[in-house]
Amino acid sequence: MNRKELLRIDGLPVLQNRVYPSAESARASPRGTMDLVQDAATGLVFNRAFDPGLLQYDADYQNEQACSSVFRSHLDDVLAIVARNFVKPSLIEVGCGKGYFLRHLRDAGYDAKGVDPAYEGDSPHVVKAAFSPELGLSADAIVLRHVLEHIQDPVHFLSEIARANGGRGRIYIEVPCLAWIRTRRAWFDIFYEHVNYFRADDFNRMFGRIDEMGHVFGGQYLYVVADLATLRQPAGGPDAEFDFPADFMAGIWQCRDIARAFTGNKAIWGASSKGVIFMHHMALAGVEVDLGIDINPVKQGKFMAGTGGQIVSPARAIEVLPAGSLVFVMNSNYFDEIAAQSAQRFRLVKADNNEL
Known part of the structure; x- marks a missing residue:
């Protein structure tokens, strides 16, 4: 079959919306290979290395966003x-x-x-x-x-x-x-x-x-x-025909540099798919993030796939993170809502465009 390779990422957590009872079980969660290709016959883009056997959708799979x-x-x-x-x-x-x-x-x-x-x-x-x-x-x-x-x-x-x-x-x-x-x-x-x-x-x-x-x-x-x-x-x-730009993954290094230049505590806001993938790439880039913050109560107190980052409520984050902590907002659609919920306590960065 004629398939053009577009992007390959190894070792991705396979269920970003599945939460875990401990950091250890989260870090031991399954990983898989992303080998994005475009099929010449259909024009469709998909993961050629996808293994459905790695996925298990159960009660611990929490993707409800309507809390917002x-x-x-x-x-x-x-x-x-x-x-x-x-x-x-x-x-x-x-x-x-x-x-x-x-x-x-x-x-x-x-x-x-x-x-x-x-x-x-x-x-x-x-x-x-x-x-x-x-x-x-x-x-x-x-x-x-x-x-x-x-x-x-x-x-x-x-x-x-x-x-x-x-x-x-x-x-x-x-x-x-x-x-x-x-x-x-x-x-x-x-x-x-x-x-x-x-x-x-x-x-x-x-x-x-x-x-x-x-x-x-x-x-x-x-x-x-x-x-x-x-x-x-x-x-x-x-x-x-489709291609990714050569600088498609450059935002990882931009976020890494922002995090490295900051000496205080660091967190992400939004412990769903984007947050799990962000934490995964930041860990590979040598950046340690203290917490994941999420308003979904069923995620709070649990741990994120891959890195094992703990998920806390906004109220708990305000208690444990010092004022001025660096917080990457995973989706700028929620930026104003998050700014209000955080009582302007943190230094917020839009992870999807690296804006302060």
């Missing part, structure tokens, strides 16, 4: 897109996580059902299982938020959704945007969990009919509303 008012506002934006495209009430959210957005959909009047093996609640509207046509679920519309990047064969997975749905219906898909990652040199957004990385043109080649396409969450996420009946195998070609 900023993220809840994003979900309101998503609901508005869904509302203007899906007028019939029957809907399935594939990969509903802990069920926050599913409740949002039901509160908005949708007869919405969810499917997710990592679901922890007791809602009668959620099937705690991996999606498959054998579940016998179908609806007028499908919502697929931040799932497709985790699926080893995304076109086949979409075809299974279409088959389960009788080859009909429309689908809302939301994924991280590879074009944004490239433009922003977002090295901390290259995760082992994400076996695929998508651009807008990938979906234009994947579907014969797209009703709406755009970006949300400050451009970080790409979304499409497409007709499942028009799903097709994408074809590559010169117009689909």
